[in-house]
Amino acid sequence: MTPRYSSFTQWFREGPFATYVRTVKSPGGFLNLMETAMPAVDMSDPAVPEIVLHYDVIGGFGINADLGAGRFSATSRPGDFLLTAPNFTNSVRVDSYHQIRSLAFPVAYWRQFFEDTADRTHSLDFGVLHRGTFTSPTIRSAQRQLWRLCDEEGAPSRLLAQAAGCEILAELCRLAGSPLASARGGLAPWAERRCLELMRERLSDDISLDELAAEARLSPFHFARMFKQSLGVPPRVYLTRLRVEKACELLEHTDIPVTEIALEVGYSSNQVLARVFLKHMRLSPSDYRRAVHDPVRSIALQ
Incomplete structure (x- = not known):
């Protein structure tokens, strides 16, 4: 059997x-x-x-x-x-x-x-x-980016997987001749403000698209598209931006070890943070900390 x-x-x-x-x-x-x-x-x-x-x-x-x-x-x-x-x-x-x-x-x-x-x-x-x-081209770009981010960050986060899934399924609907209704404009100001507050408050969590959409009182499909219209990038990209910004702040103003900073901004290890940080800042977290603490010496060593 x-x-x-x-x-x-x-x-x-x-x-x-x-x-x-x-x-x-x-x-x-x-x-x-x-x-x-x-x-x-x-x-x-x-x-x-x-x-x-x-x-x-x-x-x-x-x-x-x-x-x-x-x-x-x-x-x-x-x-x-x-x-x-x-x-x-x-x-x-x-x-x-x-x-x-x-x-x-x-x-x-x-x-x-x-x-x-x-x-x-x-x-x-x-x-x-x-x-x-x-x-x-739309699906090819989405799946390549999904795999690349998985290679950088390990298993994809819920937000990453859900946002990519929404984008791919919406394009499949369009190709099959049954496009989903277009999102009308971006997020309302109150919804945008609340979603960004929630993302900042929960940087260390594996926050989901469902949770963000619920804050905006929208379906996940509509939320993902309206978020991009308002902020210019998908939710997953904006979350990475917030995490890197917070990591920079902690590296600049605290002596917290890089491993702890990684966990605080939502990454599973300092190696994952290093890959993401290097991509966005062109420096490792440790090199960034040295550069902001002693910029003259950092320039001299280059």
């Missing part, structure tokens, strides 16, 4: 292709990320309650498959996407070596994000997108 799997990630980790899994990153049940590298293979994935978006890293393989909307054949190119329908036993044949990054969206969780949008009953079934390869 074929075992039942609760997720695509579980299937790959515990099923016959476990040896081909390179990386798994999961924030706890609402966006699972996995990278695999496999030879030519004939496989039939069991039905799982997720929609799974596959990104082709290197291209060049032929595929014959039924992902939920009828059988098709195609040759994949680098950057192409494949989308599997939820609760559907996929039939897939790949004819050569391939490297894939997969994002799995549990239907039970993400369906709630469609509340207060144009289509409250959206099933996360995207019709024609399940039949063939497709491209999307």
